Amino acid sequence: MWLAPGSSKTWSSTRPDAVPASTSSSEPGWTPFAQRRPELGGRLRVFEIDQPGTRAWKRRRLTELGYPVPDWLRLVPVDFEAGQSWLDRLVAAGFDPGRRAVVASTGVSMYLAKGTTAATLRQIAGLAPGSTLAMTFLLPVELVDEADRRGLETSTRGARNSGTPIVSFYSPEEMLTMAREAGFAHVRHVPGTALADRYFTGRPDGLRPSSGEDFLVATT
Numbered sequence: 001m002w003l004a005p006g007s008s009k010t011w012s013s014t015r016p017d018a019v020p021a022s023t024s025s026s027e028p029g030w031t032p033f034a035q036r037r038p039e040l041g042g043r044l045r046v047f048e049i050d051q052p053g054t055r056a057w058k059r060r061r062l063t064e065l066g067y068p069v070p071d072w073l074r075l076v077p078v079d080f081e082a083g084q085s086w087l088d089r090l091v092a093a094g095f096d097p098g099r100r101a102v103v104a105s106t107g108v109s110m111y112l113a114k115g116t117t118a119a120t121l122r123q124i125a126g127l128a129p130g131s132t133l134a135m136t137f138l139l140p141v142e143l144v145d146e147a148d149r150r151g152l153e154t155s156t157r158g159a160r161n162s163g164t165p166i167v168s169f170y171s172p173e174e175m176l177t178m179a180r181e182a183g184f185a186h187v188r189h190v191p192g193t194a195l196a197d198r199y200f201t202g203r204p205d206g207l208r209p210s211s212g213e214d215f216l217v218a219t220t
C-alpha cells in the first residue's frame with residue numbers, strides 16, 4: 001500500500017518489489033508490516049511512530065512472540081498531541097530527511113486535533129522532493145453511505161467510551177485544501193469505496209469494507 005515513492009499514479013500501481021533502495025518509510029501504529037515483509041529489509045528502512053505506551057507494548061509483544069525487532073525497523077515513540085517534534089525524533093532514530101520517503105498514516109488522523117494534523121502535514125510537505133504521503137481520514141457521517149452510518153456512529157461511541165475519542169472528521173475538499181495549504185505539490189483524494197471496488201469486487205464471501213474512511217495521497 002505504501003511502498004513506492006514518486007507520483008500517486010506510481011504509488012497506486014507499483015508492486016512491493018519495485019521499491020527503490022533509497023526509500024525510507026514512516027508508518028504510525030502497530031501494523032506488523034516489517035514482520036510480514038522481512039525480505040524488504042535489505043532495501044527499506046521503516047520508522048514506526050506511535051504513542052510511547054503503545055510503542056513499548058509492541059516491542060515487548062514482538063519479542064515475546066519470537067519476532068525480534070530488526071535493525072531496519074525503528075520503533076519511535078511520539079505523542080503527536082504532546083508538542084514534541086516527531087521529525088526530530090525520527091532524525092534521532094536515523095531517518096535521513098534529505099532522502100525521499102513514503103509516509104503511511106492509516107487510522108490515526110481521526111484521533112488528532114485538526115491543528116495537529118495541519119502541522120504534521122506541513123512538516124511532511126517539507127520532506128525531500130518525490131516523497132509521498134498516504135493518509136486516511138474519516139468522513140462526516142452525512143457523507144457516509146446510508147447503510148454504513150449506524151456502524152460509524154457505533155464505533156465513534158465505542159472509541160469515546162474506551163477513552164480514545166474520535167475527534168476529527170473531514171470532507172474530501174477540506175482535506176485536499178489542508179494538504180495544498182501545507183505545501184504539497186500534488187494532492188489527490190482516493191475514496192475508500194474505490195479501493196473496495198478494486199480489491200474486494202468478486203469475492204466469493206462478499207466481504208467488503210464499510211465506506212467512510214478515505215485516503216489523501218499527496219506528493220512533495
Ligand SMILES: C[S@@+](CC[C@H](N)C(=O)[O-])C[C@H]1O[C@@H](n2cnc3c(N)ncnc32)[C@H](O)[C@@H]1O
Nearest residue numbers: 028029030050051054079080081106107108111
Ligand atoms: C486505529 S490504530 C491504527 C493503527 C495502524 N496505523 C493501522 O492502520 O492499523 C490508531 C493508532 O493511532 C495511534 N495514536 C492515536 N493518538 C496518537 C497520538 N496522539 N500520537 C501518536 N499516535 C497516536 C494509536 O496509538 C494507534 O496505534
